[in-house]
Amino acid sequence: MREVAVIGVGLTKFGELWDKSFRNLISEAGAKAIIDSGISGREIDALYVGSMSAGRFVGQEHVGALVADSSGFAHMHIPSIRVESADASGGLAFRQGYFSVASGMNDIVVIGGVEKMTDVVGSEATDTLATGLDQEWEAFFGSTLAGTYAMIATRHMYDYGTTREQLAKVAVKNHANGALNPYAQFKKAIPIESILNAPMTAYPLGMLDCAPVSDGATALILCAMEKAKKYTDNPVKIIGTSQASDIFAVHGRNNICTFQSSVYAAKKAYTQAGISAEDIDVAEVHDCYTIAEILAIEDLGFVKKGEGGMAIDNKITTLDGKTPVNPSGGLKAKGHPVGATGVAQIAEIVFQLRGDAEKRQVKNAKIGLAHNVGGAGASCVVTLLEAI
Amino acid sequence: MADGAVPRFWREIPQRYSLIGNQCGKCKKIYFPPRESCPECRRRSIGHMNGKKLSGLGKIITYTIIYEAPENFEAYVPYPMAIIELVEGPRITAQIVDCPLE
Ligand SMILES: [Zn+2]
16 A cells, blocks of 8 residues: 545535535535645546435435536546445545555545535434434434434433533534634634523533534545655645444444444554554544534543543643644534535644644644544544644 | 335334344344344354343433424424333333423
């Protein structure tokens, strides 16, 4: 396997983008990434696109071919592959594209992630997000993705003494970071009172504990490291990539307060890169709900199991903390167009490692981690990147 | 999900409404919903998975109260959901009925 680098990044704004269609979004992100990288379109060998549920959100499947055409590559007849793993679709698309370059089959590929979620009403979006759960044994009885994370939160509070305020502080931190990110859906700090007093979504999680419904797309250009210097002076090297699965329904797991998919994916990625959790300078983790960020920092080994809530109190994960988490604002404030999320997390890590993150720049960031979860943890992708 | 005539929903009716799981004849572990094979014993369990009626008794592992519901449940909010560990071992996600909301 040969070394692979990220040499280009392109993002659309995230939010309720009424005037942009599914195909507008992914084409815009792709074009920006190509311009950022300095490659020409003719050099692209393949496209990999993460999309969780274009079929339900916009009534469109056959997404690979659609994206190839709407991005202007139909006449080149290159392969285009849609990848799905619920809201880990983007991270997994990245991993599949990485394999194709690392193996030597391709030299340059485009990784896209896209979702257009606001064309449906709220309850339809809730239903579609719940397709990442077990439809027959969780969702059938009226549970939702928020409900499932809420049950994890209730148990985390019972087992470890995690508090409602600690959950809310995750959102406070991520909104403060989002306020510094020009791509974020919410560019505004929010006081803890607003989060605590927001209407309930699923007890103990209120509306502001949940990532929003968003439209958006992100694209990255991957290139074999041996050719990357031809295009850029600051390629970002992929030093670890792994994916893991777990028992599909949350109730089937022995300990519902840990995602074994995150634990295993992180361990494998650290081993591949020859590093440990201590070496991570900056991380983008899957905070689809506030409790999810607490689980993530525990499962990735930044803090011990059960100490995630305390870590928030002790500001370990703020921009100037020991391990800054979600400098972009995370899914919570940057937005969560589900298929785009995994790619957008890696895009933020690339900005951080290139020193291009402006006001939200983490100082001396050399090694970064992106953590992308599918559903309520039945799948997880962890990616490690290094500035060179 | 409302249309009960759709096979993907009536197929599971005996298990859903009568709590019928199954038991691995090799390691005796009990599963709900029933599995085709035992993940512990794998190929050795094939052909040895036997139906098992569960008591329906258990303890609550965790719970939530749903305020933002899927389309078909919007009329019932707020309603409690829980993960329950049945006395026979398996855990399920279920709606709690006949219980005051605190
Ligand atoms: Zn067995």
